[in-house]
Amino acid sequence: MKELSELNLPDDVRYAESHEWAKPEGDKVKVGITDYAQDQLGDIVFVELPEAGDSFEKGEEFGTVESVKAVSELYMPVGGEIVAANTSLEDSPERVNNRPYSDGWMIEVKLDDASEMDGLLTNDAYLEKLKG
Template identity: 55%
Template sequence: MSFEVPDDLRYMESHEWTSTDDDTVRIGITDFAQDELGDVVFVELPDEGDEVTEGEEFGVVESIKAVSDLYSPVSGTVTAVNEALFDQPELVNTDPFGDGWMLEVDPSDGGAFDGLLSPEEYREQIE
């Protein structure tokens, strides 16, 4: 099976993706992760203004099969939370790289992407 792995994103081994737009980092889970989870029924996310720490848990995604922790690829302050997921958690399944995004963070560390996987490295991991 082939999974979508956009070339303009960076990835964590724990299957979160990140994109950078100016000073903000957007975070979600990958197509592979949502497929492994199955139908997502609940998403727990931090509040706007909360701090997240690189490599630490920031929330939980619950599916019909499992409960999985979500890990932050960067340290910083949460500037936006995708509140649509509270009413429509299935967006994580139907559009993991678009409407299913989870958080936006103002990173406190500019070199935060150094330890993340390139699209090629992530593809190798999930094959």
């Protein structure tokens, strides 16, 4: 497992304490899990995602991610309607391990309330949380 100093925590996304990231793209937000989360889970073998059109509130469970011997719930960092889900993860779940902030994205959300983004953590604040 990685040391905290080895983590890739880009500054163009915001972080949730439940280890998801959110990145504004136009009027939408892309969501995935952080480098820390994928590293803790180990080799990811399956990702269960919602369908476009489903709506969830901030903090609600929207899917699960599985390694060989663990299942973790995925929580909405921001509330809104699912515009797209990354269906390529069905066949290539390893993308979440290899490139968690690009190919490994999970859902695209149309925000209900733009101010929810402000409640998320910066990379520095997230790292501080991880240091506990």
